Amino acid sequence: MLLVMKQNATQDQIDDVIERIEAAGFTARPIPGGHRTAIGILHNQGAVDPARFQGLPGVKELIPVTRPYKLVSRETKPENTVVRMGDVAIGEGKPVLMAGPCAVESLEQCMAIGKSVKESGAEMFRGGAFKPRTSPYSFQGLGEEGLKILAAVREETGLKIVTEVMDNETFDLVEEYSDMVQIGTRNMQNFALLRRAGLAKKPVMLKRGMSATIDEWLMAAEYIMERGNDQIVLCERGIRTFAMHSRNTLDLSAITVVRKESHLPIITDPSHAGGHRCQVGPLARASAAMGVDGMMIEVHNDPAAALSDGGQSLYPHQFSKLAQQIFDIHDLVRTQGEI
Numbered sequence: 301m302l303l304v305m306k307q308n309a310t311q312d313q314i315d316d317v318i319e320r321i322e323a324a325g326f327t328a329r330p331i332p333g334g335h336r337t338a339i340g341i342l343h344n345q346g347a348v349d350p351a352r353f354q355g356l357p358g359v360k361e362l363i364p365v366t367r368p369y370k371l372v373s374r375e376t377k378p379e380n381t382v383v384r385m386g387d388v389a390i391g392e393g394k395p396v397l398m399a400g401p402c403a404v405e406s407l408e409q410c411m412a413i414g415k416s417v418k419e420s421g422a423e424m425f426r427g428g429a430f431k432p433r434t435s436p437y438s439f440q441g442l443g444e445e446g447l448k449i450l451a452a453v454r455e456e457t458g459l460k461i462v463t464e465v466m467d468n469e470t471f472d473l474v475e476e477y478s479d480m481v482q483i484g485t486r487n488m489q490n491f492a493l494l495r496r497a498g499l500a501k502k503p504v505m506l507k508r509g510m511s512a513t514i515d516e517w518l519m520a521a522e523y524i525m526e527r528g529n530d531q532i533v534l535c536e537r538g539i540r541t542f543a544m545h546s547r548n549t550l551d552l553s554a555i556t557v558v559r560k561e562s563h564l565p566i567i568t569d570p571s572h573a574g575g576h577r578c579q580v581g582p583l584a585r586a587s588a589a590m591g592v593d594g595m596m597i598e599v600h601n602d603p604a605a606a607l608s609d610g611g612q613s614l615y616p617h618q619f620s621k622l623a624q625q626i627f628d629i630h631d632l633v634r635t636q637g638e639i
């Protein structure tokens with residue numbers, strides 16, 4: 301249930317309504333928004349009787365939220381959320397490119413890639429210090445040493461850092477070094493991790509589980525927002541299908557559905573979707589045409605020697621050309637408008 305206050309409602313009236321909601325045993329969650337003051341009524345078992353709050357001073361109306369995900373739903377917040385990290389804004393128009401290697405391997409590697417992707421228009425640097433690998437014998441990441449390398453790249457280039465957190469034990473550490481914390485496809489329904497992410501002071505990028513429906517994905521985001529963190533970016537990174545020609549299937553149609561259902565920004569990861577270098581460009585260009593808020597793209601200066609995902613990593617010169625195409629296509633679609 302969403303309680304909408306009148307435009308001229310006073311702070312005292314808002315506080316009074318919040319107090320009454322809490323006194324009734326529910327949770328009151330003010331929803332930030334430019335056009336209205338709204339308060340989500342959460343943790344109700346069964347329907348909330350609107351008569352309880354209707355008619356209170358300053359209350360305009362009570363709107364039932366029909367979707368199972370309440371806070372991430374557009375029913376609750378009609379305007380788009382913009383996720384901000386200093387001067388980088390995701391969801392404000394220009395697609396934000398996050399580029400870098402799959403795994404942080406060394407300072408030299410990350411500096412070289414960081415400088416090059418920055419020059420090509422990326423605003424964020426990606427790279428895993430804690431790597432979720434299929435095999436326990438594969439490179440698992442440099443851990444804290446990797447995080448320090450990422451911090452050095454930020455220092456040198458000004459790029460914001462997005463990096464994956466795999467568990468609650470290392471959450472504080474990853475949060476400290478990063479600008480945006482990434483929750484990967486394999487952990488999309490790790491509810492303990494989602495709850496911890498909800499307490500984070502940094503934005504969270506939530507990748508879609510490789511076998512998750514859109515409802516499950518949005519419910520996972522709800523876990524984060526329910527705890528108080530409303531700075532969430534959704535990332536479509538491909539789902540498992542019967543198709544064997546690509547590593548995953550990039551579900552472009554999910555973008556239109558998520559846009560309709562949720563106010564959160566949405567980006568894609570064409571690298572993990574395609575899984576092959578030759579597929580990354582076309583999937584990225586298609587994503588740009590869908591009007592995504594950004595993209596995460598793997599770039600390596602020596603893909604043949606990469607410790608993870610070399611086959612799907614672009615060479616820096618390829619990224620440079622692709623970045624320009626992404627900006628051009630995005631602009632074209634935006635200026636021509638919806639059909």
Ligand SMILES: O=C[C@H](O)[C@H](O)COP(=O)(O)O
Nearest residue numbers: 402431432433434435608609
């Ligand atoms: O980046 C994500 C994974 O760690 C990466 O794609 C490697 O996957 P793999 O361990 O199955 O090779």
Ligand SMILES: C=C(OP(=O)(O)O)C(=O)O
Nearest residue numbers: 428484485486507537572
């Ligand atoms: C592990 C990653 O991706 P995903 O969770 O989509 O596999 C990654 O981006 O490093």
